[in-house]
Amino acid sequence: MAFELNRRTMLRGAVNGAAVAIGLPLLDLFLDGNGEALAATGAPLPVRFGTWFWGLGVNPPRWFPDAAGPDYELKPELAPIAPLKHKINVFGNFSVPLDGAPNLPHASGGPAIRTGRALEADRGLPGESFDVSIGDVIGNRTRFRSLEMSAVGDPRNSLSGRGGGNLNPSEVSPAGLYSRIFGLGFKDPNSATFTPDPQVVARRSALSAVTEQRQALEQRLGAADRQKLDQYFTSLRQLEKQLDVQLTKPEPMQSCVVPRPVADTMVNAEIETVVRNHQLMTDLLVMALACDQTRVFNTMFNNGASSLTRIGSTITHHQLTHEEPLDNRLGYQPSATYFLTRIMEAWLYFVSALDKVKEGNGTLLDNTLVFAHSETEFAKFHTIDNIPMMTAGSAGGRLKTGIYVDGGGSPVSRVGLTLQQVMGVTVDKWGTKSLETSKPIKEIVA
Numbered sequence: 001m002a003f004e005l006n007r008r009t010m011l012r013g014a015v016n017g018a019a020v021a022i023g024l025p026l027l028d029l030f031l032d033g034n035g036e037a038l039a040a041t042g043a044p045l046p047v048r049f050g051t052w053f054w055g056l057g058v059n060p061p062r063w064f065p066d067a068a069g070p071d072y073e074l075k076p077e078l079a080p081i082a083p084l085k086h087k088i089n090v091f092g093n094f095s096v097p098l099d100g101a102p103n104l105p106h107a108s109g110g111p112a113i114r115t116g117r118a119l120e121a122d123r124g125l126p127g128e129s130f131d132v133s134i135g136d137v138i139g140n141r142t143r144f145r146s147l148e149m150s151a152v153g154d155p156r157n158s159l160s161g162r163g164g165g166n167l168n169p170s171e172v173s174p175a176g177l178y179s180r181i182f183g184l185g186f187k188d189p190n191s192a193t194f195t196p197d198p199q200v201v202a203r204r205s206a207l208s209a210v211t212e213q214r215q216a217l218e219q220r221l222g223a224a225d226r227q228k229l230d231q232y233f234t235s236l237r238q239l240e241k242q243l244d245v246q247l248t249k250p251e252p253m254q255s256c257v258v259p260r261p262v263a264d265t266m267v268n269a270e271i272e273t274v275v276r277n278h279q280l281m282t283d284l285l286v287m288a289l290a291c292d293q294t295r296v297f298n299t300m301f302n303n304g305a306s307s308l309t310r311i312g313s314t315i316t317h318h319q320l321t322h323e324e325p326l327d328n329r330l331g332y333q334p335s336a337t338y339f340l341t342r343i344m345e346a347w348l349y350f351v352s353a354l355d356k357v358k359e360g361n362g363t364l365l366d367n368t369l370v371f372a373h374s375e376t377e378f379a380k381f382h383t384i385d386n387i388p389m390m391t392a393g394s395a396g397g398r399l400k401t402g403i404y405v406d407g408g409g410s411p412v413s414r415v416g417l418t419l420q421q422v423m424g425v426t427v428d429k430w431g432t433k434s435l436e437t438s439k440p441i442k443e444i445v446a
Contacts, residue, residue, distance in 0.1 A: 045360050045367055047396040048289050049134045049423050050297035051114075052350055052372040053159060054343045055106065055306040056321055056379040058388045059332045064092045065404045072404035077337070080344040084351050084392065086402040087365060089444055091389040091415060094407035097434035098384075106304035106318075109375035109384040110159045116413040116431030124165030127432075130416045131160050132168075134423045135296040143185070146296035147288060149177055151278035152303055153267035160298045170300055174280035178262040181288045186258075255357045255364065256291035259284060269307040269316075271342055278346050286353045290364060301346055304375040308339050321379035336379075347372060351392040369395035371419055389415060391444075398422050400444050413437045418445065 058064075058077055065072035072090060074082055081088055096109055101118040111119045115127040131146065139145040150157040150170035160168040171177045262280060266273055278301055288294055302308050306317035320336035327334055354365035373389040376382055389412075394401050399422055407414065413431035418440040420427050429438040 044396065046292060046295055047138065047398075047423070048295040048297070048364075048368040049131065049138065049395070049419075050299065050368065050370045051131055051159070052299045052301065052347065052370055053110065054301045054347070054372070054374050055304040055376075056302075056317060056336075056339070057374045057376040057383075058340060058378070059337060060378055060386065062332060062337075063388060064386075065090060068404050068406035070403050072402075077340055077344065080341070080348050081351075081390075084348065084355060084365075087355065087392055087394070088351065089391045089399075089401055090404045091391075092404070092406055093386055093409060094389070094412040094415065095409050096384040096387065096412050099433045103382060103384060105382045106375055106379075109387050110304060110373070112384070112435065113373055113387065113389070113412050113416065114159050115163065116416055116435045116437075118433070118435065121165075124167055125159070125161045125163050127163040129160050129163075130420050130425075130430075131296060131298055132162055133420055133425050133427070137424045139294065139296045142292055142294050144181075144288075144294040146298065147171070147177075147181070147285065147294045148298045148300075149281050149285065150300040150303075151274045151281060152269050152300070152307060153277075154303060157300045157303045158298065159300070168298070170298075171281075173265065173267050174262045174277055174284060175264045177281050177284050178259070181284060181293055182258060182261075186293070255359055257287060258291070259287050269302075269309055270311050271308050271317075271339060272311055274302065274308060275342060275346055279349055282350050282353050286357060286364065289354075289368070290357055290359070299350065301343060306339065310338075318379075333380075347390075354393065365393045367396045368393040369399060369419065369422065371415075385409075387412065391419075394446070395422055398446050400446050403444055405441055405444060410439070411435050411437050414439055414441055421445075 062075050063077040065075065065078075067073070072085075074085065078090070096112045098108065098112070098118040101108070101120050104119060104122045107122050108119050111117070111125050111129075114129040114131070115125055116130075117126040119126050135145050146160065146168065148158055148160055148168050148170040150172050153172045155169040155172050156167065158167040158170045171180060262284065265277055265280065267277065268274075278299075281299070285297055285299070289297070302317070306321075308317040309315065317336065317339040320333060320339075324333040324335050326332060351365060351370065354368055354370070355363045357364035359367055370392045371389070372392065374387055376384055377386045377388065391399065391401075393399070411431065411434060413435040414437050417427065417430040417437055420430065421440055422445060429436060431437050
């Protein structure tokens with residue numbers, strides 16, 4: 001029997017006299033001829049954005065390519081990315097001017113990159129991080145506006161937030177991350193049935209019910225209080241959008257495969273444990289993206305003043321960068337550099353996991369833009385100019401890849417401006433004081 005096929009098509013039948021209906025996943029025939037959009041509506045496949053952070057920088061002569069442009073060379077410490085070099089951009093020689101603010105060791109570089117502002121005090125963020133600005137554009141129609149995770153087990157290990165010293169806390173264990181994403185409240189987008197949660201219905205109704213009272217209250221307030229009330233209800237409107245998502249049957253997602261529950265694992269700063277937990281959390285995040293639970297994420301492999309250790313040792317990665325002498329024969333600190341090698345291997349695991357998931361005519365990585373960076377250039381001296389940075393993925397074709405960009409000493413805020421513009425944020429100028437810029441990095445924009 002012939003019937004029309006579309007994204008809402010249900011396969012219907014009967015089992016023991018009872019009617020059953022089975023939904024279809026996002027099949028290729030529901031996409032356009034290029035495999036880049038939904039054939040029925042023309043809506044593009046979702047594009048995601050995320051960040052990936054590692055602490056304590058690199059050994060610059062062994063990491064940064066010598067020449068700018070495509071097909072850049074791979075120095076020894078960048079060599080682990082070789083399998084996906086063609087999908088990874090590398091950035092170097094960008095400055096972090098502080099305009100008189102102190103260079104707070106392991107604290108100033110990351111916030112300056114994320115907010116375009118110099119950090120005045122050793123806490124939180126001096127302004128809104130660009131992942132939040134991007135989330136305001138692409139994160140309103142998913143269950144989570146963003147997901148944050150830290151493989152070293154510290155919920156305060158985060159560089160995401162709206163400023164004012166506040167941070168979005170990180171999930172610190174694979175089991176906790178699984179429970180948050182696939183536990184209570186998760187709706188399988190490929191399930192044939194959908195039943196809204198009554199508690200979510202009640203919360204949504206309660207928020208909607210006070211609209212008239214809010215408008216009446218606003219008329220009785222002064223300008224300052226109206227501004228405070230508007231900020232408060234802006235947050236509530238964002239919550240309403242998230243509740244609306246939970247009350248709407250999700251669209252089928254071709255690559256969504258709900259993973260099995262994850263058992264509790266040991267959480268500590270031993271590099272072997274951190275690598276294992278990072279892999280588990282990466283795999284869960286990949287499925288969260290494939291199942292369209294979020295389109296924005298922030299992954300912290302370790303912390304800025306890296307507390308990583310090796311099994312059987314109490315000496316931290318941070319201590320080694322300052323106390324281990326340079327090997328005169330090698331020209332670097334071999335014990336400290338061991339951790340950097342493991343970090344670059346973890347970065348490759350992360351982008352490879354995204355690249356293994358097929359989506360349309362490309363991969364999940366192709367429909368994602370991941371920005372990776374550290375907080376210092378050479379940790380022994382706390383240098384913050386020339387902080388190592390990378391991007392992976394092309395954001396659905398919006399970004400060129402496989403390029404080394406030499407910033408020529410220009411402010412690092414040019415990177416943040418470019419990322420926001422590529423992801424659809426309406427911003428022509430970004431940053432403050434010497435970090436203010438209106439010059440995106442045009443050589444990587446498709």
